[in-house]
Amino acid sequence: MTVDQARSLFEAGDYSAAREAASEGLRSAPDDVELLRIAGCAGVETGSPESLDQLRRVTELAPDDARSWHDLGDALATDGRAEEASDAFRKALDLDPSDELAMTHLGHSAFQSGKVDEGVKLLEQAAERFTGNSTAAISLVDMYRSLGQNEEALAAAVKVADADPDDRLSALDVAELSLENGKLDEAAAAFDRLREIVEGPEQEVWVLHGAVLVALERDDAPRALELARDALAIDTMGRTAGVIGHLEVVTGVDPAMDAPRDASAAHTAAQGVPPTRQEVDQALRESLRDLRLFQAGDSRSIGAEPVG
Amino acid sequence: MAEVAAPGRAASAEWRRCPSCESFVYYKRLKRNLHVCPECNHHFRLRLRDRLDQLTDEGSLEELSGDLEQIDALAFSDSKPYTQRIAAADKKADVKSGAFYGKATVDGHPLIVAGIDFSYIGGSMGSVVGEAITRAAELALETRTPLLVISASGGARMQEGCVSLMQMVKTSQAVGRLNEEGILYISLLTDPTYGGVSASYATLGDVLIAEPKAHIGFAGPTVIEQTIRQTLPTGFQTAGFLMDHGMLDLVEKRENIRRTIRNMLEFHERAEAARGEADSSGRLPETQGAELVSDPAAIAGRPAWEVVQMARELERPHTLEYTGLVFDDFLELHGDRMFEEDSAIVGGLARLGELSLMLIGHQKGSNTGEMMERNFGMPEPEGYRKGMRLMRYAAKFGMPIVTLVDTAGAYPGLGAEERGQSNAIAESILLMSRLPVPTVTVVTGEGGSGGALALAATDRVLMLENSYYSVISPEGCATILFKDAASAPRAAAALRITAPDLLALGVMDAVVPEPADGAHTDAATAGANLKTALVTTLGELLGKSPDELLEQRYERFRKFGAPGRQPVLAPIED
Numbered sequence: 001m002t003v004d005q006a007r008s009l010f011e012a013g014d015y016s017a018a019r020e021a022a023s024e025g026l027r028s029a030p031d032d033v034e035l036l037r038i039a040g041c042a043g044v045e046t047g048s049p050e051s052l053d054q055l056r057r058v059t060e061l062a063p064d065d066a067r068s069w070h071d072l073g074d075a076l077a078t079d080g081r082a083e084e085a086s087d088a089f090r091k092a093l094d095l096d097p098s099d100e101l102a103m104t105h106l107g108h109s110a111f112q113s114g115k116v117d118e119g120v121k122l123l124e125q126a127a128e129r130f131t132g133n134s135t136a137a138i139s140l141v142d143m144y145r146s147l148g149q150n151e152e153a154l155a156a157a158v159k160v161a162d163a164d165p166d167d168r169l170s171a172l173d174v175a176e177l178s179l180e181n182g183k184l185d186e187a188a189a190a191f192d193r194l195r196e197i198v199e200g201p202e203q204e205v206w207v208l209h210g211a212v213l214v215a216l217e218r219d220d221a222p223r224a225l226e227l228a229r230d231a232l233a234i235d236t237m238g239r240t241a242g243v244i245g246h247l248e249v250v251t252g253v254d255p256a257m258d259a260p261r262d263a264s265a266a267h268t269a270a271q272g273v274p275p276t277r278q279e280v281d282q283a284l285r286e287s288l289r290d291l292r293l294f295q296a297g298d299s300r301s302i303g304a305e306p307v308g
Numbered sequence: 309m310a311e312v313a314a315p316g317r318a319a320s321a322e323w324r325r326c327p328s329c330e331s332f333v334y335y336k337r338l339k340r341n342l343h344v345c346p347e348c349n350h351h352f353r354l355r356l357r358d359r360l361d362q363l364t365d366e367g368s369l370e371e372l373s374g375d376l377e378q379i380d381a382l383a384f385s386d387s388k389p390y391t392q393r394i395a396a397a398d399k400k401a402d403v404k405s406g407a408f409y410g411k412a413t414v415d416g417h418p419l420i421v422a423g424i425d426f427s428y429i430g431g432s433m434g435s436v437v438g439e440a441i442t443r444a445a446e447l448a449l450e451t452r453t454p455l456l457v458i459s460a461s462g463g464a465r466m467q468e469g470c471v472s473l474m475q476m477v478k479t480s481q482a483v484g485r486l487n488e489e490g491i492l493y494i495s496l497l498t499d500p501t502y503g504g505v506s507a508s509y510a511t512l513g514d515v516l517i518a519e520p521k522a523h524i525g526f527a528g529p530t531v532i533e534q535t536i537r538q539t540l541p542t543g544f545q546t547a548g549f550l551m552d553h554g555m556l557d558l559v560e561k562r563e564n565i566r567r568t569i570r571n572m573l574e575f576h577e578r579a580e581a582a583r584g585e586a587d588s589s590g591r592l593p594e595t596q597g598a599e600l601v602s603d604p605a606a607i608a609g610r611p612a613w614e615v616v617q618m619a620r621e622l623e624r625p626h627t628l629e630y631t632g633l634v635f636d637d638f639l640e641l642h643g644d645r646m647f648e649e650d651s652a653i654v655g656g657l658a659r660l661g662e663l664s665l666m667l668i669g670h671q672k673g674s675n676t677g678e679m680m681e682r683n684f685g686m687p688e689p690e691g692y693r694k695g696m697r698l699m700r701y702a703a704k705f706g707m708p709i710v711t712l713v714d715t716a717g718a719y720p721g722l723g724a725e726e727r728g729q730s731n732a733i734a735e736s737i738l739l740m741s742r743l744p745v746p747t748v749t750v751v752t753g754e755g756g757s758g759g760a761l762a763l764a765a766t767d768r769v770l771m772l773e774n775s776y777y778s779v780i781s782p783e784g785c786a787t788i789l790f791k792d793a794a795s796a797p798r799a800a801a802a803l804r805i806t807a808p809d810l811l812a813l814g815v816m817d818a819v820v821p822e823p824a825d826g827a828h829t830d831a832a833t834a835g836a837n838l839k840t841a842l843v844t845t846l847g848e849l850l851g852k853s854p855d856e857l858l859e860q861r862y863e864r865f866r867k868f869g870a871p872g873r874q875p876v877l878a879p880i881e882d
Contacts, residue, residue: 047340078336080346085334108323108332135322139332142325199397200429201386202462234386234466238531273537286530293327294430 006038015045033061037071044075051075059088066096073105082109100130107136111143119143127156134163141173150180168197169295175210176288179217187214201234203294209287212243216281221250242283245274326350342562351519351562353499355402356425359458363566364412364421371410372443373422378405379435381471390467397428406431407440409447414566417573420448423458424505426498431461433505434468438475441509445482445493452580454492454573455483459510463503476508483509490583490704492576494569497524497547497556514701515572515641517558517565518547524555554643554650554690571639575657576705578664583706587851593636593661597833597840600770600818604808607773607819613797615806616782618774619714619753623828625835626685627654627669627712630752633835634842635660638667641701643694647727650691652683652719653763655698658710660842663850666702668695668763669712672753685754686719689732692762696732696739708746708846711763716781718759733762740765741861744854748845750820750838751775752827755805767861768845769815771807772834773822777815778805801880814867814875818845 006025009018019042025035036054043051055072062068073088086109092102103126111119120143126136137160144153157173164170175190191211198204208231215224225247232240247253275283322335328350338345342362343352354362360369384390397406406428412421422444424431431437441457448455464472486493495513497506499522507526518524525545533540543549547559560568582588601607610618618624631638640656642649655668672685679685695711702709718729740747740763747766755764755777771777780788782800787793810816820841827834849857867873 044336074336077334078340080334080337104323105334108334112332139323139325142330142332146330195387200393200432201466202430202432204387238535239528241535283530290530 003032003034003038006035010038010042015042018042019046019048031057031061033058033068036061037068040075041071044071044078052079064095066092066099066102069095070099070102073102077105077109082113085109086113100126100136103129104136104139108139111139116143116147120147127159134160137163138170141170145177150177153177154181154183165193166197168194169292171197172288172292172295179210179214182217184214184218187217198291203291205231205235205239206287206291206294209240209243209284210291213281213284213288216277216284221247225251225253239283239287242275243280246277246280249274250277324352326352344562349520349561351499351521353426353460355427356408356423356458356460357402359423359498360408360412360421362562363456363458363569364414365416368413369410369421370412371408372447373407373409373440374404376405376407376436376439379468379471381435382467382469384467384469386467393429393467401425401428403428405436407437409440409444411447411453414573415570417454417570417577419454419456419569419573420444420451421456421458424461426460426462426500429465431459431505432463432465432472433461433475433479433508434465434472435475437461437465437505438472438478441475441479442482445479445486445509448491448493449482449485449489452489452491454494454576455486456494456496456569457509457513458496458498459501459505460498461501461503461505461510463505473504476504479509480512483512487512487514487704490706492572492705494572496565496569497522499523502526502528511555514704515557516555516643517560517568518550518556519562519565520547520559522547524550551642552649554646554648554694556643557641568639571637572657575637575639575659575664578659578662579705579707582663588663589847589850591662592843592847592850593839595836595840595843597836597838598821600841600844601773601821602811602818604811607808607811609806609808610774611797612776612800612803612806613782615774615776616754616796616800618826618828619776621826621828622674623831624714624753625827625831626674626714626753627667627671629674629831630669630712630835630838631658631667633831634839635667641698644690644697646690646693648688648690650683650688650694651681652685652687652715653691653695655695657707660839660846663708663846665708665710665846666698667710667712668698669752670715670760670763672714683719685715686717687715687759687762688719688721688724689727689729692718692732692736695763696736699736699739699743703743703745706745708748708850709743709766710842710846711747711749711766713749713751713755713760713763713777714753714775715756715759716754717756718762733758736762737765741865742858744858746846746849746852746857747861748842748849750841751777751816752838756781765861765865767849767857767864768817770818770820770841770845771810771816772820772827772838773807774826775807776800776805777810778803804877809877812875812877 006018006021009021019039022035022039036058040051040054052075055075058068059072069088069092073085073092076085076088086106089102089105092099103122107119107122107126123136123140127140137156140156141153144156154177157170157177161170161174171190171194175187175194178187178190191207195204195207198207208227212224212227215227228240228243228247232244323332324335324338325332326345329348331347333345343354378394380390403425406425409422412419422441424437445455483493493513494515495510497510497518501510501524506524523545529540529544550556551559582591635658637659638656640654654671658665658667670685671682673679673682699709718733749764749766749769751771753775757779782796783793785799785803786795790799807819811819820837823830823833
């Protein structure tokens with residue numbers, strides 16, 4: 001079995017066959033770096049316990065090859081050995097400063113292990129130097145948010161959204177962060193964009209709830225009521241009932257005279273006691289949280305193969 | 309030296325943020341961990357393809373749903389025409405039209421599988437989903453193959469109006485046919501399963517399995533909160549919540565689901581094969597335990613009060629301990645599907661040699677914590693209703709039923725009365741008296757009145773040598789009839805509650821010998837003896853037809869108290 005054959009199998013995604021082929025070759029050439037590399041990398045994909053030893057052996061045989069250290073870091077990170085993985089990725093980056101993924105991995109590992117500043121800095125570098133590196137940019141949004149740096153988070157989110165206008169999570173990031181930062185025009189535009197790209201009325205209801213929140217922040221209750229009615233028209237789950245009830249009180253609309261028939265039902269659903277603004281805010285923010293959870297399992301889906 | 313084009317690099321580019329603990333997780337690590345967060349055990353949502361890959365044998369999946377097409381029966385449009393939404397979803401679809409059905413194997417065991425992809429318009433049930441589930445059920449019926457359906461859905465699809473609503477009936481009636489024909493249907497409920505899906509085929513499985521913390525319900529929590537204006541409890545509508553309320557059989561970690569399904573299939577393959585045999589007693593194992601005793605004189609009788617104390621020994625094995633001592637495999641099933649999981653009664657599929665059967669029994673617990681959790685083995689109505697559910701399950705699949713009785717009695721409480729304790733016991737007795745499968749009861753400890761009898765209206769009733777069976781506790785009888793609680797030993801003797809007396813009265817068919825100092829001193833021997841007793845007794849019953857079983861069972865209980873047929877004991881000598 002030749003290296004070429006093993007490599008072809010690996011590149012075709014047939015990791016079991018690639019590993020088998022490489023292992024067969026290694027019987028006659030146990031220190032062949034490329035066969036060891038293929039066997040080890042294929043083993044990482046198939047969960048083979050020998051893969052770590054094989055990739056360690058590659059670093060011994062080719063210690064100046066950045067790729068060897070990168071592959072070892074990959075195997076260690078897959079195994080959950082974060083510190084050792086960081087060491088390997090650091091070595092890979094030292095040997096090859098253009099290794100954007102090593103930098104990205106290092107950034108995540110550092111952040112995860114509590115070295116927050118270092119993690120953010122590495123990912124900022126990765127995102128800046130390698131503009132196609134969406135992983136770094138996406139993670140930066142989350143990292144900034146968790147640090148309360150909403151301006152920076154918004155800037156990072158805008159970059160991700162610009163790179164992929166159909167990415168719903170990025171659009172949601174932009175909408176939410178614009179709202180958080182008081183950029184209400186941008187927030188309204190982002191929710192409009194999000195409304196165009198979400199898939200079904202269930203999700204559209206959540207988006208409209210975000211838009212209602214923006215209108216309320218602008219103290220534009222009539223607009224908020226208009227948007228809430230749009231939501232109510234497609235909201236079979238009745239999540240908008242309380243919002244309508246509150247807004248009818250605020251705007252002085254008489255449901256019997258003016259509001260659509262469903263609004264009366266909304267009042268009834270709310271048991272005749274419209275919620276307070278605080279309760280409405282909370283419900284609308286919960287809608288955004290639901291939308292995020294929904295999208296987190298959907299567009300940047302776990303289970304979908306990552307795009308390299 | 310040939311160079312490999314950076315193997316592993318491209319696929320290693322991703323990190324995921326856990327929505328539960330917010331850790332960044334290396335994607336390959338997450339994938340290796342079946343998309344379960346290694347930091348907090350959060351089960352990420354899976355796409356249907358990945359789920360199918362995890363559950364079925366590599367290369368075994370044969371897709372049959374390729375010709376399913378979406379129908380826009382209403383020519384529906386909201387802010388966009390429905391056809392546009394379908395087109396957008398189709399572009400990103402992992403599974404065509406968001407629904408799948410086909411054939412597969414799990415560790416070599418064949419099954420029909422169907423599922424919904426939540427990423428396709430929220431997994432909502434329109435005509436394609438309904439069609440996939442229905443066709444899968446019809447194929448399962450036609451081929452008499454178990455059916456597995458994997459659900460993840462927001463509910464009915466609004467854009468298909470009443471056509472969507474009708475899918476609830478269409479799918480339910482299709483699984484209803486499986487129910488009538490005794491074909492296993494396993495329903496795997498994943499996060500989230502709501503509305504028209506949870507209110508139709510998805511919760512109609514013989515076995516309902518959910519992943520930890522999966523959200524399952526009818527109306528969403530926000531809707532309920534807005535309607536009732538109350539804050540809902542933590543964990544509301546999670547799998548654990550449903551389990552506590554008796555709505556699920558199992559909450560299984562993702563890593564265990566495949567093994568559980570395989571076990572289920574094995575239990576049922578054995579049962580299906582046994583149904584085709586005139587006498588399946590050849591499936592029973594060889595045993596080494598002491599033989600059953602049917603002569604009262606052959607039992608070295610202890611004083612009744614001493615027997616009561618021995619029957620109450622904390623160290624005495626209970627049903628769950630016997631599962632390991634007597635049976636070759638056991639898979640516990642939970643829930644009454646009505647109100648609550650009552651752990652005072654346990655039950656599930658058990659294997660005795662090559663015979664699959666249903667085991668149901670009281671479970672007291674062996675330490676204070678467990679006893680509290682299991683209400684000291686005193687069931688509420690939910691416990692009996694769980695038992696009845698499992699009995700119907702066994703009858704449907706032609707499995708014999710073994711019950712192990714060990715309770716001071718049914719729980720005497722306000723809630724139990726409110727929820728119909730009497731009726732639950734009565735229904736259980738009625739059901740047991742008419743089950744068309746072999747049934748055997750063994751009283752292993754305390755046989756406390758109606759609470760015990762609710763699991764003991766069977767073809768054969770046995771008891772362990774140092775157990776007792778009584779219409780009332782000796783203490784209760786002493787207080788009421790002897791006007792003195794201290795007369796409990798006297799009452800125990802007078803009530804004739806021990807093995808020799810009950811054997812002589814015909815209440816017991818035989819007695820299972822215990823180790824010399826009692827089952828609590830040597831659980832292994834007690835288990836071996838119980839195993840022999842069950843093998844012997846089932847061996848006598850497995851060759852009988854349902855009509856024979858019902859007739860003989862009727863006669864067994866008909867004789868009690870009938871003049872000339874009821875044995876009468878000699879008075880106790882002072």
